[in-house]
Amino acid sequence: MDFNDTPEEAEFRKEARAFLEKHLKLKDGAGGRHRSSDDFLKRAKAWQKTKAEGGFAQITWPKEWGGRGGTAMQQVIWNQEEAKFDAPVGPFAIGLGMCVPTVIAFGSDEHKKRYVEKALRGEEIWCQLFSEPAAGSDVAGVKTRAIKDGDEWVINGQKVWTTGAHFSDYGILLTRTDPKAPKHKGLTMFIVDMHQKGVEAKPIHQASGGREFNEVYFTDVRIPDSDRLGEVGAGWKVALVTLMNERLAVGGSPGPDWKEIMDYARGTGSLTDQAFREKLADWYVAAQGYNLTKFRTQTALSRGETPGPENSIGKIITANQLQDICNSAIEMQDHFGIMTDSETMPSNALFQQSFMWAPGLRIAGGTDEILKNIIAERVLGLPQDVRVDKDVPFESLKQG
Amino acid sequence: MNFDFSEDQKFLAGEARKFLSAQCTTAHVREVLNDKAKSHHEGVWKQVVEMGWLGTAIPEEYGGLGLGMLEMCVIAEEMGRALAPVPFASTAYFFAEALKIAGSEAQKSDILPKVVSGEVVGCYASSEGPGNPDPAKLSTSFDGSKVSGTKIPVTDGDIATHAIVLAKEGAGASLVLVDLNGPGVTRTPVETLEPTRSHAEIKFDGAPGQRIGEAGAGGDLHDALLNRAAVLLAFEQLGGADRCLEMATDFAKERYAFGRPIGGNQAIKHKLAEMYVKNQVARSNCYYGAWALSTDAAELPEAAAASRLAASEAYWFASKENIQTHGGMGFTWEVDCHLFYRRAKLLAVQAGSPKVWKEKLVSALERKNAA
Numbered sequence: 001m002d003f004n005d006t007p008e009e010a011e012f013r014k015e016a017r018a019f020l021e022k023h024l025k026l027k028d029g030a031g032g033r034h035r036s037s038d039d040f041l042k043r044a045k046a047w048q049k050t051k052a053e054g055g056f057a058q059i060t061w062p063k064e065w066g067g068r069g070g071t072a073m074q075q076v077i078w079n080q081e082e083a084k085f086d087a088p089v090g091p092f093a094i095g096l097g098m099c100v101p102t103v104i105a106f107g108s109d110e111h112k113k114r115y116v117e118k119a120l121r122g123e124e125i126w127c128q129l130f131s132e133p134a135a136g137s138d139v140a141g142v143k144t145r146a147i148k149d150g151d152e153w154v155i156n157g158q159k160v161w162t163t164g165a166h167f168s169d170y171g172i173l174l175t176r177t178d179p180k181a182p183k184h185k186g187l188t189m190f191i192v193d194m195h196q197k198g199v200e201a202k203p204i205h206q207a208s209g210g211r212e213f214n215e216v217y218f219t220d221v222r223i224p225d226s227d228r229l230g231e232v233g234a235g236w237k238v239a240l241v242t243l244m245n246e247r248l249a250v251g252g253s254p255g256p257d258w259k260e261i262m263d264y265a266r267g268t269g270s271l272t273d274q275a276f277r278e279k280l281a282d283w284y285v286a287a288q289g290y291n292l293t294k295f296r297t298q299t300a301l302s303r304g305e306t307p308g309p310e311n312s313i314g315k316i317i318t319a320n321q322l323q324d325i326c327n328s329a330i331e332m333q334d335h336f337g338i339m340t341d342s343e344t345m346p347s348n349a350l351f352q353q354s355f356m357w358a359p360g361l362r363i364a365g366g367t368d369e370i371l372k373n374i375i376a377e378r379v380l381g382l383p384q385d386v387r388v389d390k391d392v393p394f395e396s397l398k399q400g
Numbered sequence: 401m402n403f404d405f406s407e408d409q410k411f412l413a414g415e416a417r418k419f420l421s422a423q424c425t426t427a428h429v430r431e432v433l434n435d436k437a438k439s440h441h442e443g444v445w446k447q448v449v450e451m452g453w454l455g456t457a458i459p460e461e462y463g464g465l466g467l468g469m470l471e472m473c474v475i476a477e478e479m480g481r482a483l484a485p486v487p488f489a490s491t492a493y494f495f496a497e498a499l500k501i502a503g504s505e506a507q508k509s510d511i512l513p514k515v516v517s518g519e520v521v522g523c524y525a526s527s528e529g530p531g532n533p534d535p536a537k538l539s540t541s542f543d544g545s546k547v548s549g550t551k552i553p554v555t556d557g558d559i560a561t562h563a564i565v566l567a568k569e570g571a572g573a574s575l576v577l578v579d580l581n582g583p584g585v586t587r588t589p590v591e592t593l594e595p596t597r598s599h600a601e602i603k604f605d606g607a608p609g610q611r612i613g614e615a616g617a618g619g620d621l622h623d624a625l626l627n628r629a630a631v632l633l634a635f636e637q638l639g640g641a642d643r644c645l646e647m648a649t650d651f652a653k654e655r656y657a658f659g660r661p662i663g664g665n666q667a668i669k670h671k672l673a674e675m676y677v678k679n680q681v682a683r684s685n686c687y688y689g690a691w692a693l694s695t696d697a698a699e700l701p702e703a704a705a706a707s708r709l710a711a712s713e714a715y716w717f718a719s720k721e722n723i724q725t726h727g728g729m730g731f732t733w734e735v736d737c738h739l740f741y742r743r744a745k746l747l748a749v750q751a752g753s754p755k756v757w758k759e760k761l762v763s764a765l766e767r768k769n770a771a
Contacts, residue, residue, distance in 0.1 A: 001470065001691045002402050009401075073401075262765065271766070281758035284702075284765065285710045289681030292688050295403040302401045310684075313677045369666070375676050376669035380649045383664035 003295070005077070006302065012074050016081045019054050023047070024085040041167055044088040048122025057120050058096055065104065065112075066120040073301040094163055095119050095126030099172045102242045103191065106229040111191065115170065127168035128242060129159040129192065129216060134399065136161075136363075137370045139174075139243075140184045140236055141389075141397075144218060146175035153177075153190065153228075155198075155221040161364075165201040165214035168194045173223075174239055177232055179395040186394050187235030191227040198222075208356040255322045255354035256347065258283035261329050264346055270332050279328060283321060290317045309379040315361075316371050323358035326351045403687060405474060413474035416453075420482035423447060426736045432485040432596045433739070439559045439589070439598035445486040449518035454492050458500070463513035469628075469694040473635045473686070480636025481643045483743055485596040487521050487556035489750075493632040494625065495522020498564045498575060501628070502613030502621050507577065511562070523560035523580075524629075525551035525602055526622065532756045533566060535573040535619035540604065542567040542576045542611070546584070547604040555750060557600030558589045564612060565604070566622055573618030575625075576609040583607065594746040596739065626751050627700050630708040631689035637711035637747050638682050644718035644740050645675045648725040655727075668725060675718050682707070682714035702768070705761035712748040712757075719744040 005013055024047075051057040052066060059075040061067020068074070082089065100119045103111055118124040135141040144157025155175060165171070171192045178186030192199070198221040203211035230238040262280055265271040293310050300307040329351035330337035342349040362368050376382040389397050405413070424444045432438045448454070457472040458464025465471075472492070479488055496515050499508055514520040526533045528540060528551060540549025547567055554563065557580075565576045580587065584607030587600045613621050649672055652663030662668050689707030692700040719741040723730035730737040748754060 001694065277762045278755070278758045281709060281761045284761060285685060285706045286681060288688065288706050289684050289710055292403070292684035293680055295401060296684060296687070298401040299404045310680045313680050316677055372670040372673035373666065375673040379676060380672055382649065382652060382669050382672065383661050385664065385666065
């Protein structure tokens with residue numbers, strides 16, 4: 001056992017590091033988290049282009065798609081090193097991590113030629129249009145309707161929680177094409193141009209106060225049949241390929257950890273409180289449990305093996321821990337802890353901000369409950385939940 | 401990144417599992433459980449000794465196999481999984497480790513080969529009553545040649561041939577090696593909630609003893625020894641917790657109620673998913689403990705504490721919810737669930753309870769942050 005790179009990994013790390021040093025500054029610790037300003041987007045696009053030209057944009061993709069043809073471990077190393085720099089990353093994660101791989105898997109040669117390289121170079125941004133007001137955890141329950149009209153499909157409906165819809169150029173859109181078929185069987189996937197008439201993105205005013213996500217309305221939007229991904233009625237199969245990548249992407253939790261609350265507690269004298277010390281120990285053990293589990297996954301990648309299912313514990317741990325730590329930090333501040341002014345409050349009110357952000361993190365990318373179902377069914381092999389919607393025409397399902 | 405056991409170590413684990421699943425089944429464990437006269441399983445113990453497992457981490461110059469602590473960790477996981485009813489932990493993790501870290505050359509040459517051969521069975525005597533023993537406030541004392549006082553409970557105290565005793569000496573504490581078959585030693589078995597591991601009260605009345613390590617170093621040695629034992633015990637706990645998860649999962653798939661397997665209900669699925677999460681948190685922390693232990697890393701105090709805490713929590717949760725998943729059957733003597741519930745509790749308090757280790761962990765983090 002050791003935590004060292006293999007000689008090849010060390011060589012790649014050196015190369016990555018040199019590239020990053022040439023183009024970026026190291027983080028100074030003050031990096032903001034809610035970034036969607038125009039300026040940030042411009043910087044992000046420029047950085048994505050630089051990465052693509054340097055061969056660091058999608059390390060595991062084959063060279064024919066502009067990737068590096070590298071290993072998963074090299075991608076991990078790149079991510080570790082890039083995270084140390086003030087890199088404007090984020091807007092491309094969903095497109096390159098989820099949408100474009102779906103286009104590669106199900107699109108025509110024309111699609112691949114048209115879209116893949118531009119996405120890789122940061123020239124076009126993609127979003128994923130799956131969730132709807134009545135289709136969250138049960139995402140196969142989408143109602144957005146696609147009706148065939150000659151060589152085109154006419155789309156009407158509403159999507160929700162679409163990250164980056166307001167600055168995206170294209171999206172992959174899950175629609176219902178056959179309401180008479182059972183839920184999973186009447187779906188079809190399309191590529192949609194987000195700039196066309198009838199597509200309207202509206203920011204959602206979140207419980208946290210921010211507006212990072214969107215509702216997207218489709219009103220008589222026309223999509224050529226040639227922009228369909230997969231067969232008519234096979235949309236669920238296509239969606240599963242997209243979703244497979246999602247839970248790997250939503251993992252780390254931005255926000256204060258055991259170390260930050262320990263530093264804060266030291267300053268206020270709370271570190272001598274026995275009850276607090278016991279909680280701190282619990283947080284440390286869980287955080288280490290998650291971080292060290294990532295090392296186990298990386299070990300498998302480094303050996304060229306497929307990682308085990310242990311990484312599925314990640315978001316359950318981090319999201320709940322974030323909520324718990326912020327709650328304790330606020331209570332530690334007593335009545336004062338209710339205030340949110342970042343000038344006045346300890347840690348620039350990070351505990352208060354994350355307290356309001358944490359409930360969303362426990363839902364996004366699979367709720368705690370869905371993630372536990374996935375562990376129970378796919379890892380432990382327990383039976384699926386009872387499904388009263390199975391084999392029933394979608395249009396006759398109870399709704400509410 | 402190489403945060404996993406090697407192929408050789410995994411092979412060793414596989415061999416250990418093969419042996420234990422045939423020769424140390426819960427039927428063997430029950431032979432000890434159901435017979436008050438039996439302190440341990442002699443047949444299993446004999447074979448464990450013959451295979452040389454006690455010498456796994458003992459250098460070849462003292463008759464051991466000269467492997468390392470990583471090999472010891474994988475064996476510990478299998479012993480825990482099998483609920484092995486033998487004085488392995490007492491002898492290997494506590495007694496032999498104490499000699500390794502603090503014994504003189506003469507003491508090591510004399511005793512360690514006998515540990516490997518099974519001639520010496522060891523135990524560690526620290527507890528004196530309710531609460532975690534404080535090396536600064538011991539009632540058992542050592543005057544440089546003789547030990548007096550009472551230790552209770554001592555795991556394997558009734559079957560061990562030798563003990564290492566944590567005793568007051570002058571203003572401090574020392575570790576003292578005592579031949580339990582010598583004069584001045586009275587041993588009385590005590591009943592515990594984990595009858596498959598034997599326990600005794602040991603009264604020392606001027607029993608001859610020799611110091612292990614420096615006079616007055618007992619407090620520090622006690623901490624160092626517990627850091628080492630904690631990692632190995634954590635692997636036993638991990639093995640037990642994983643076995644509980646398997647038992648509960650298997651049962652939930654096979655047991656039908658309301659016309660389908662109970663494992664199709666989210667109340668059960670989510671409980672077992674939580675068990676899986678806790679076991680993975682424990683496994684990852686245990687691996688870190690194993691790394692720290694095998695490399696004598698400066699991080700050992702926090703790594704040992706985190707592995708012990710994670711594994712204690714995982715085993716507690718897995719063992720109690722395994723009973724719950726089994727329903728009424730799980731509360732019968734004949735179904736094995738209670739064997740794990742008993743063992744989980746013993747292992748969680750044997751080297752200091754979670755409360756004690758949480759304090760150790762936070763103190764270690766404070767020292768680290770101050771440095």
